[in-house]
Amino acid sequence: MRRPPGLSARLKLTLSYAGIVIVSGTVLLVLVWFFLLRYLPDKPQGLLWTSPNRFLLTRIFGRVAAIAMVALVAFGLLGGWLLAGRMLAPLTKITDAARLAAEGSLSHRIRLPGKADEFRALSDVFDTMLEQLESHVAEQRRFAANASHELRTPLAISQSLLDLARQDPARVDAELLDRLHTASRRAIDLTEALLLLSRGERGTFPREPVDLSLIAEEAAETLLPLAEQRGVALDVTGSNTTTTGSPELLLRVVTNLVQNAIVHNVPGGSVTVNVEPQHRACVLRVENTGKVLPPDLVPTLAEPFQRGSRVRTDDHAGVGLGLAIVHSVVRAHEGALDLAPRPAGGLRVTIRLPSA
Ligand SMILES: Nc1ncnc2c1ncn2[C@@H]1O[C@H](COP(=O)(O)OP(=O)(O)OP(=O)(O)O)[C@@H](O)[C@H]1O
Ligand SMILES: [Mg+2]
Incomplete structure:
Protein backbone atom coordinates (compact mmCIF):
# COMPACT_ATOMS: atom_id res chain seq x y z
CA MET A 1 0.00 0.00 0.00
CA ARG A 2 1.37 3.40 -1.05
CA ARG A 3 0.99 6.08 1.63
CA PRO A 4 1.94 9.76 1.54
CA PRO A 5 5.05 10.42 3.67
CA GLY A 6 4.35 11.55 7.26
CA LEU A 7 6.08 12.27 10.56
CA SER A 8 7.83 9.27 12.12
CA ALA A 9 6.42 7.81 15.34
CA ARG A 10 9.72 8.70 17.05
CA LEU A 11 9.35 12.38 16.09
CA LYS A 12 5.69 12.45 17.13
CA LEU A 13 6.54 10.91 20.52
CA THR A 14 9.45 13.38 20.95
CA LEU A 15 7.16 16.33 20.23
CA SER A 16 4.56 15.00 22.66
CA TYR A 17 7.17 14.55 25.42
CA ALA A 18 8.57 18.03 24.79
CA GLY A 19 5.05 19.47 24.69
CA ILE A 20 4.19 17.93 28.06
CA VAL A 21 7.43 19.21 29.61
CA ILE A 22 6.81 22.74 28.25
CA VAL A 23 3.19 22.86 29.42
CA SER A 24 4.00 21.58 32.92
CA GLY A 25 7.02 23.96 33.16
CA THR A 26 4.89 26.91 32.13
CA VAL A 27 2.15 26.06 34.65
CA LEU A 28 4.77 25.75 37.38
CA LEU A 29 6.36 29.13 36.56
CA VAL A 30 2.97 30.85 36.39
CA LEU A 31 2.07 29.42 39.81
CA VAL A 32 5.36 30.56 41.31
CA TRP A 33 4.95 34.01 39.83
CA PHE A 34 1.40 34.28 41.02
CA PHE A 35 1.97 33.23 44.62
CA LEU A 36 5.40 34.77 45.24
CA LEU A 37 5.03 38.11 43.59
CA ARG A 38 1.40 38.90 44.21
CA TYR A 39 1.88 39.49 47.93
CA LEU A 40 5.00 41.66 47.59
CA PRO A 41 4.67 45.46 48.12
CA ASP A 42 5.00 47.78 45.11
CA LYS A 43 7.57 50.07 46.75
CA PRO A 44 10.57 49.00 48.83
CA GLN A 45 9.86 49.22 52.54
CA GLY A 46 12.98 49.93 54.55
CA LEU A 47 16.32 49.16 52.92
CA LEU A 48 16.34 48.28 49.22
CA TRP A 49 18.75 45.36 49.63
CA THR A 50 17.08 43.69 52.52
CA SER A 51 13.47 44.03 51.50
CA PRO A 52 11.96 42.28 48.46
CA ASN A 53 10.76 44.66 45.82
CA ARG A 54 8.21 43.65 43.23
CA PHE A 55 9.71 45.54 40.32
CA LEU A 56 13.19 44.09 40.79
CA LEU A 57 12.00 40.56 41.45
CA THR A 58 9.74 40.58 38.43
CA ARG A 59 12.67 41.42 36.18
CA ILE A 60 14.96 38.79 37.70
CA PHE A 61 12.16 36.22 37.65
CA GLY A 62 11.42 36.99 34.00
CA ARG A 63 15.01 36.27 33.00
CA VAL A 64 15.34 33.11 35.03
CA ALA A 65 11.99 31.91 33.68
CA ALA A 66 13.08 32.50 30.06
CA ILE A 67 16.33 30.57 30.61
CA ALA A 68 14.43 27.79 32.38
CA MET A 69 11.96 27.55 29.50
CA VAL A 70 14.74 27.29 26.89
CA ALA A 71 16.42 24.61 29.00
CA LEU A 72 13.11 22.77 29.40
CA VAL A 73 12.45 22.82 25.65
CA ALA A 74 15.96 21.51 24.92
CA PHE A 75 15.68 18.89 27.64
CA GLY A 76 12.20 17.86 26.49
CA LEU A 77 13.28 17.46 22.88
CA LEU A 78 16.54 15.63 23.59
CA GLY A 79 15.12 13.44 26.36
CA GLY A 80 12.03 12.72 24.30
CA TRP A 81 14.11 11.76 21.26
CA LEU A 82 16.27 9.37 23.28
CA LEU A 83 13.35 7.87 25.20
CA ALA A 84 11.23 7.42 22.08
CA GLY A 85 14.19 5.75 20.35
CA ARG A 86 14.55 3.30 23.22
CA MET A 87 10.83 2.59 23.37
CA LEU A 88 10.49 2.01 19.64
CA ALA A 89 13.62 -0.12 19.14
CA PRO A 90 11.69 -3.43 19.48
CA LEU A 91 9.21 -2.23 16.88
CA THR A 92 12.05 -1.78 14.39
CA LYS A 93 13.08 -5.40 14.95
CA ILE A 94 9.50 -6.59 14.45
CA THR A 95 9.18 -4.52 11.26
CA ASP A 96 12.45 -5.96 9.93
CA ALA A 97 11.20 -9.50 10.58
CA ALA A 98 7.87 -8.75 8.92
CA ARG A 99 9.67 -7.32 5.89
CA LEU A 100 11.87 -10.43 5.64
CA ALA A 101 8.78 -12.64 5.89
CA ALA A 102 7.05 -10.61 3.19
CA GLU A 103 10.07 -11.21 0.96
CA GLY A 104 9.63 -14.95 1.49
CA SER A 105 12.22 -15.70 4.17
CA LEU A 106 10.23 -17.49 6.88
CA SER A 107 13.12 -18.92 8.88
CA HIS A 108 13.92 -15.62 10.64
CA ARG A 109 12.71 -15.21 14.27
CA ILE A 110 12.59 -12.00 16.33
CA ARG A 111 13.05 -13.56 19.79
CA LEU A 112 13.00 -10.24 21.70
CA PRO A 113 14.86 -10.64 25.00
CA GLY A 114 13.45 -9.23 28.25
CA LYS A 115 10.39 -9.49 30.47
CA ALA A 116 6.83 -9.51 29.17
CA ASP A 117 5.31 -6.29 27.81
CA GLU A 118 3.18 -5.28 24.84
CA PHE A 119 6.08 -5.39 22.36
CA ARG A 120 7.31 -8.79 23.62
CA ALA A 121 3.75 -10.12 23.34
CA LEU A 122 3.53 -8.89 19.73
CA SER A 123 6.94 -10.34 18.91
CA ASP A 124 6.08 -13.72 20.44
CA VAL A 125 2.81 -13.90 18.52
CA PHE A 126 4.69 -12.98 15.37
CA ASP A 127 7.32 -15.69 15.98
CA THR A 128 4.59 -18.29 16.52
CA MET A 129 2.90 -17.18 13.31
CA LEU A 130 6.19 -17.45 11.38
CA GLU A 131 6.79 -20.93 12.80
CA GLN A 132 3.34 -22.09 11.71
CA LEU A 133 3.68 -20.51 8.27
CA GLU A 134 7.09 -22.11 7.79
CA SER A 135 5.89 -25.56 8.74
CA HIS A 136 2.78 -25.13 6.58
CA VAL A 137 4.87 -24.16 3.55
CA ALA A 138 7.28 -27.06 4.18
CA GLY A 203 -14.71 -27.06 2.16
CA THR A 204 -16.92 -25.80 -0.68
CA PHE A 205 -19.59 -28.42 -1.19
CA PRO A 206 -23.37 -28.40 -0.86
CA ARG A 207 -24.56 -29.56 2.58
CA GLU A 208 -27.67 -31.53 3.40
CA PRO A 209 -28.86 -33.80 6.22
CA VAL A 210 -27.08 -37.16 6.03
CA ASP A 211 -27.90 -40.28 8.05
CA LEU A 212 -24.52 -41.74 8.98
CA SER A 213 -25.87 -45.22 9.69
CA LEU A 214 -27.23 -45.45 6.13
CA ILE A 215 -23.86 -44.33 4.81
CA ALA A 216 -22.11 -46.98 6.94
CA GLU A 217 -24.44 -49.66 5.60
CA GLU A 218 -23.87 -48.57 2.02
CA ALA A 219 -20.08 -48.61 2.48
CA ALA A 220 -20.19 -52.05 4.11
CA GLU A 221 -22.34 -53.42 1.31
CA THR A 222 -19.89 -52.20 -1.33
CA LEU A 223 -16.91 -53.65 0.53
CA LEU A 224 -18.44 -56.96 1.56
CA PRO A 225 -16.95 -58.82 -1.46
CA LEU A 226 -13.48 -57.50 -0.55
CA ALA A 227 -13.93 -58.60 3.06
CA GLU A 228 -15.00 -62.08 1.95
CA GLN A 229 -12.10 -62.33 -0.44
CA ARG A 230 -9.71 -61.52 2.42
CA GLY A 231 -11.42 -63.77 4.95
CA VAL A 232 -12.39 -60.87 7.22
CA ALA A 233 -15.73 -60.72 9.05
CA LEU A 234 -17.54 -57.39 8.62
CA ASP A 235 -20.21 -56.26 11.06
CA VAL A 236 -22.22 -53.00 11.14
CA THR A 237 -24.19 -52.01 14.28
CA GLY A 238 -25.77 -48.85 15.73
CA SER A 239 -28.71 -46.54 15.39
CA ASN A 240 -29.79 -43.72 13.09
CA THR A 241 -28.00 -40.43 13.60
CA THR A 242 -28.09 -37.45 11.25
CA THR A 243 -25.37 -34.93 10.54
CA THR A 244 -25.14 -32.15 7.95
CA GLY A 245 -22.75 -32.39 5.04
CA SER A 246 -22.02 -33.89 1.67
CA PRO A 247 -23.35 -37.47 1.40
CA GLU A 248 -20.84 -38.20 -1.36
CA LEU A 249 -17.81 -37.07 0.67
CA LEU A 250 -19.05 -38.75 3.86
CA LEU A 251 -19.58 -42.00 1.96
CA ARG A 252 -15.99 -41.69 0.79
CA VAL A 253 -14.84 -41.19 4.39
CA VAL A 254 -16.62 -44.30 5.66
CA THR A 255 -15.57 -46.34 2.63
CA ASN A 256 -11.92 -45.39 3.17
CA LEU A 257 -12.10 -46.34 6.86
CA VAL A 258 -13.80 -49.67 6.24
CA GLN A 259 -11.49 -50.46 3.34
CA ASN A 260 -8.47 -49.75 5.55
CA ALA A 261 -9.93 -51.93 8.30
CA ILE A 262 -10.24 -54.79 5.79
CA VAL A 263 -6.95 -54.50 3.91
CA HIS A 264 -4.73 -53.69 6.92
CA ASN A 265 -6.13 -56.71 8.73
CA VAL A 266 -5.11 -60.35 9.07
CA PRO A 267 -6.90 -63.34 7.48
CA GLY A 268 -9.60 -64.57 9.85
CA GLY A 269 -9.76 -61.11 11.44
CA SER A 270 -12.80 -58.92 11.98
CA VAL A 271 -14.08 -55.40 11.38
CA THR A 272 -16.84 -53.74 13.39
CA VAL A 273 -18.51 -50.49 12.40
CA ASN A 274 -20.65 -48.75 14.98
CA VAL A 275 -22.70 -45.56 14.52
CA GLU A 276 -24.55 -43.80 17.32
CA PRO A 277 -25.61 -40.36 18.57
CA GLN A 278 -23.66 -39.03 21.57
CA HIS A 279 -24.06 -35.62 23.28
CA ARG A 280 -25.27 -33.71 20.21
CA ALA A 281 -22.68 -35.45 18.02
CA CYS A 282 -22.77 -38.33 15.57
CA VAL A 283 -20.06 -40.84 16.40
CA LEU A 284 -18.79 -43.44 13.94
CA ARG A 285 -16.30 -46.01 15.17
CA VAL A 286 -14.46 -48.51 12.97
CA GLU A 287 -12.43 -51.16 14.79
CA ASN A 288 -10.37 -53.92 13.29
CA THR A 289 -8.04 -56.70 14.30
CA GLY A 290 -4.56 -56.84 12.85
CA LYS A 291 -0.88 -56.45 13.67
CA VAL A 292 0.07 -54.49 16.78
CA LEU A 293 0.80 -50.90 15.73
CA PRO A 294 3.60 -48.87 17.35
CA PRO A 295 1.86 -46.07 19.35
CA ASP A 296 4.22 -43.35 18.02
CA LEU A 297 3.40 -44.30 14.42
CA VAL A 298 -0.37 -44.01 14.84
CA PRO A 299 -0.69 -40.19 15.11
CA THR A 300 1.23 -39.77 11.82
CA LEU A 301 -0.96 -42.13 9.79
CA ALA A 302 -3.40 -39.39 8.73
CA GLU A 303 -0.61 -37.36 7.10
CA PRO A 304 -0.67 -37.49 3.30
CA PHE A 305 1.43 -40.29 1.74
CA GLN A 306 2.09 -41.85 5.13
CA ARG A 307 1.96 -45.63 4.98
CA GLY A 308 2.29 -47.90 7.97
CA SER A 309 5.16 -49.84 6.45
CA ARG A 310 7.38 -48.91 3.52
CA VAL A 311 7.39 -52.45 2.12
CA ARG A 312 4.10 -53.69 0.79
CA THR A 313 3.60 -57.34 1.56
CA ASP A 314 0.11 -57.67 0.12
CA ASP A 315 -1.45 -56.71 -3.17
CA HIS A 316 -3.05 -53.56 -1.72
CA ALA A 317 -0.96 -50.91 -3.42
CA GLY A 318 -2.21 -47.93 -1.43
CA VAL A 319 -0.64 -44.52 -1.80
CA GLY A 320 -1.29 -43.40 1.76
CA LEU A 321 -3.95 -40.80 0.99
CA GLY A 322 -6.96 -42.65 2.45
CA LEU A 323 -6.70 -41.31 6.00
CA ALA A 324 -5.55 -37.87 4.81
CA ILE A 325 -8.79 -37.59 2.79
CA VAL A 326 -10.80 -38.77 5.81
CA HIS A 327 -9.10 -36.14 7.97
CA SER A 328 -9.61 -33.25 5.56
CA VAL A 329 -13.28 -34.12 4.89
CA VAL A 330 -14.00 -34.56 8.62
CA ARG A 331 -12.36 -31.20 9.34
CA ALA A 332 -14.41 -29.55 6.59
CA HIS A 333 -17.51 -30.91 8.37
CA GLU A 334 -16.34 -29.36 11.69
CA GLY A 335 -15.72 -32.84 13.06
CA ALA A 336 -12.82 -34.61 14.74
CA LEU A 337 -10.83 -37.73 13.85
CA ASP A 338 -9.20 -39.92 16.46
CA LEU A 339 -6.88 -42.88 15.82
CA ALA A 340 -6.00 -45.27 18.60
CA PRO A 341 -4.05 -48.54 18.39
CA ARG A 342 -5.80 -51.55 19.93
CA PRO A 343 -3.65 -53.31 22.54
CA ALA A 344 -4.40 -56.69 20.95
CA GLY A 345 -3.48 -55.37 17.48
CA GLY A 346 -5.26 -53.37 14.80
CA LEU A 347 -6.74 -49.90 14.98
CA ARG A 348 -9.76 -48.09 16.39
CA VAL A 349 -10.79 -45.05 14.34
CA THR A 350 -13.42 -42.69 15.73
CA ILE A 351 -14.98 -39.77 13.89
CA ARG A 352 -17.23 -37.31 15.66
CA LEU A 353 -19.46 -35.02 13.57
CA PRO A 354 -21.89 -32.38 14.80
CA SER A 355 -25.46 -33.69 14.65
CA ALA A 356 -27.98 -31.90 12.43
N1 LIG B 1 -7.64 -49.87 10.05
C1 LIG B 1 -6.29 -49.91 10.05
N2 LIG B 1 -5.61 -50.89 10.70
C2 LIG B 1 -4.28 -50.94 10.68
N3 LIG B 1 -3.51 -50.06 10.04
C3 LIG B 1 -4.10 -49.08 9.36
C4 LIG B 1 -5.52 -48.95 9.33
N4 LIG B 1 -5.85 -47.86 8.62
C5 LIG B 1 -4.68 -47.35 8.19
N5 LIG B 1 -3.64 -48.05 8.64
C6 LIG B 1 -2.21 -47.76 8.39
O1 LIG B 1 -2.14 -46.39 8.05
C7 LIG B 1 -1.53 -46.22 6.77
C8 LIG B 1 -2.16 -45.06 6.06
O2 LIG B 1 -3.49 -45.36 5.70
P1 LIG B 1 -4.12 -44.68 4.43
O3 LIG B 1 -5.50 -45.14 4.28
O4 LIG B 1 -3.89 -43.22 4.54
O5 LIG B 1 -3.19 -45.20 3.26
P2 LIG B 1 -3.20 -46.62 2.53
O6 LIG B 1 -4.34 -47.41 3.01
O7 LIG B 1 -1.85 -47.19 2.70
O8 LIG B 1 -3.38 -46.19 1.03
P3 LIG B 1 -4.70 -45.61 0.31
O9 LIG B 1 -4.32 -44.26 -0.16
O10 LIG B 1 -4.99 -46.53 -0.80
O11 LIG B 1 -5.78 -45.59 1.34
C9 LIG B 1 -1.71 -47.54 6.08
O12 LIG B 1 -0.66 -47.75 5.18
C10 LIG B 1 -1.67 -48.55 7.22
O13 LIG B 1 -0.36 -48.90 7.52
MG1 LIG C 1 -6.29 -46.63 2.95
Missing part, protein backbone atom coordinates in the same frame (compact mmCIF):
# COMPACT_ATOMS: atom_id res chain seq x y z
CA GLU A 139 4.30 -29.42 4.43
CA GLN A 140 2.87 -28.12 1.14
CA ARG A 141 6.24 -28.59 -0.58
CA ARG A 142 6.57 -32.12 0.79
CA PHE A 143 3.04 -32.82 -0.37
CA ALA A 144 3.71 -31.59 -3.93
CA ALA A 145 6.95 -33.58 -4.10
CA ASN A 146 5.24 -36.76 -2.85
CA ALA A 147 2.28 -36.31 -5.19
CA SER A 148 4.53 -35.85 -8.22
CA HIS A 149 6.65 -38.81 -7.19
CA GLU A 150 3.63 -41.08 -6.74
CA LEU A 151 2.14 -39.96 -10.04
CA ARG A 152 5.40 -40.44 -11.91
CA THR A 153 5.61 -44.14 -11.02
CA PRO A 154 2.50 -45.35 -12.92
CA LEU A 155 3.20 -42.93 -15.75
CA ALA A 156 6.76 -44.22 -16.10
CA ILE A 157 5.46 -47.81 -16.10
CA SER A 158 2.95 -46.97 -18.86
CA GLN A 159 5.68 -45.24 -20.83
CA SER A 160 8.02 -48.23 -20.73
CA LEU A 161 5.21 -50.65 -21.61
CA LEU A 162 4.27 -48.48 -24.58
CA ASP A 163 7.94 -48.28 -25.67
CA LEU A 164 8.11 -52.06 -25.52
CA ALA A 165 4.96 -52.39 -27.62
CA ARG A 166 6.23 -49.90 -30.18
CA GLN A 167 9.57 -51.65 -30.60
CA ASP A 168 8.00 -55.06 -30.98
CA PRO A 169 4.28 -54.90 -31.86
CA ALA A 170 4.16 -58.71 -31.92
CA ARG A 171 4.67 -58.75 -28.12
CA VAL A 172 1.46 -56.86 -27.45
CA ASP A 173 -0.59 -59.44 -25.60
CA ALA A 174 -3.35 -59.51 -23.00
CA GLU A 175 -0.82 -59.41 -20.17
CA LEU A 176 0.84 -56.24 -21.44
CA LEU A 177 -2.56 -54.58 -21.90
CA ASP A 178 -3.52 -55.63 -18.38
CA ARG A 179 -0.38 -54.09 -16.93
CA LEU A 180 -0.98 -50.93 -18.94
CA HIS A 181 -4.54 -50.79 -17.66
CA THR A 182 -3.41 -51.26 -14.05
CA ALA A 183 -0.83 -48.50 -14.37
CA SER A 184 -3.28 -46.00 -15.84
CA ARG A 185 -5.96 -47.01 -13.31
CA ARG A 186 -3.48 -46.24 -10.55
CA ALA A 187 -2.66 -42.83 -12.03
CA ILE A 188 -6.38 -42.01 -12.30
CA ASP A 189 -7.08 -43.22 -8.74
CA LEU A 190 -4.26 -41.10 -7.42
CA THR A 191 -5.42 -38.01 -9.29
CA GLU A 192 -8.96 -38.55 -8.05
CA ALA A 193 -7.69 -38.91 -4.48
CA LEU A 194 -5.75 -35.65 -4.83
CA LEU A 195 -8.81 -33.85 -6.20
CA LEU A 196 -10.91 -35.22 -3.34
CA LEU A 197 -8.35 -34.05 -0.83
CA SER A 198 -8.36 -30.52 -2.22
CA ARG A 199 -12.17 -30.51 -2.29
CA GLY A 200 -12.22 -31.48 1.35
CA GLU A 201 -9.65 -28.82 2.18
CA ARG A 202 -11.53 -26.06 0.36
